[in-house]
Amino acid sequence: MVEMMIKTVEARCSERVEEARLIASQFGGDCVTGPLQNGEYRIVLFSDREELWDYTTRKHGFPLSFQSIDRRIGAGNLSKKQPIAKAVGAQANHIVDATAGLGHDACLLACMGWQVDAIERDPFVACLLNLAVADANRVEDLAKTLQAKLRVQCGQAEDFLAQQTQLDVVYLDPMFEMERGSALPRKPAQVLQALVGQQSVEGVTLLQVAKARARRVVVKRPRKGPPLGDAPNLSFKGRQVRYDVYLSSGDAPRTP
Ligand SMILES: C[S@@+](CC[C@H](N)C(=O)[O-])C[C@H]1O[C@@H](n2cnc3c(N)ncnc32)[C@H](O)[C@@H]1O
Incomplete structure (x- = not known):
């Protein structure tokens, strides 16, 4: 039942x-x-x-808080040596996180210094995300960073992307089965999965839309899982996940 x-x-x-x-x-x-x-x-x-x-x-x-994220500048989670940072690339200024979820990846990317637009289509999940962003106002350093660097919108990412011209980077993290690779602690990852279900198939369509709009698309995958769509131009492996990078045809493959 x-x-x-x-x-x-x-x-x-x-x-x-x-x-x-x-x-x-x-x-x-x-x-x-x-x-x-x-x-x-x-x-x-x-x-x-x-x-x-x-x-x-x-x-x-x-x-519903980002306060427990390790925010030491240039260290741990925020090091630009992290595979997620290498995948986004040093040339990037602006990132659209088109599958924002509870916003841990978006918060990490904003704390690393990028300007982030985070889009979440599920209204309940978007409320959870907005509450975590509002909670950041209780802590000076987080408040300063997130007010300047992170914007959240509730809506279908395809609609947001359709209004943009040439985007810098689109980041995608469609739900996949392996929980241990999530940026989120275990419990939030389980709850998010229960709330929104598996989405890899829908992610393929979103990847096509993102590729048409952005210079670079980064897709988070299970470390040993298949790519979401075609073979990526570049991949950066972490301990549990892999970041596949798709470059627009004008961008020669390069390691950032
Ligand atoms: C695996 S979660 C992302 C987790 C996120 N990276 C984090 O750190 O919390 C995927 C999220 O993307 C959202 N999503 C999936 N397809 C979307 C779309 N087309 N537009 C906007 N949000 C979408 C889902 O509702 C879900 O909350």
Whole structure:
């Protein structure tokens, strides 16, 4: 039997009740209180944080926040030696993350210094992403970076791309089965997969649209998985994932 998915929002403090109503209207859900029902995913607004709770864990949600990302300049996650940074390339200024999800890749790329437009088509997921971006305002360095570098839009990426002329880089991370390669911690990755399902087939179409609009398209894949479309011009392997790079015909293949 297929379980119904219920998406809701709850304000745990009186000053966020209006905001909860607004968020519910953005994804077409309800404001609720009380125990979670089977199949329910609930955004919970506390006075000092936001969490996503789901019926499988009931009591423990995960934070809608980028605060735990390692943000040491030039080190760890933000090193330009990371395969994701090499795949984007030193020549790039602007990136369209056309499959933004919970925004961890978009946040990483913005913290690395690129200007990022993050597009997410699922209204509930877009609300989760917007809450994580708003949470960044509680931390000075993140607030400064994300206000300057990251813009989020809810919508179909194909529509956004159709309005652009020559784009610098389009980044794609269509959902694939292997969870361990996600930029997200395990629990958020599982929940996101449950919310939006597998999308590799749709990703092929998006790749075609992106290739027609951008100088460079980067596609995140499982390390040993097949490419999303044709063979890429370049590939950069990490421990668990691979970044395939497609260059527009005018761009000679080069290692950034
Ligand atoms: C694997 S998740 C991306 C995870 C993301 N890289 C992160 O770090 O959180 C893929 C996301 O892309 C979104 N998506 C898929 N196709 C899309 C499209 N054509 N336009 C906009 N969003 C899309 C899905 O709703 C899903 O949230």
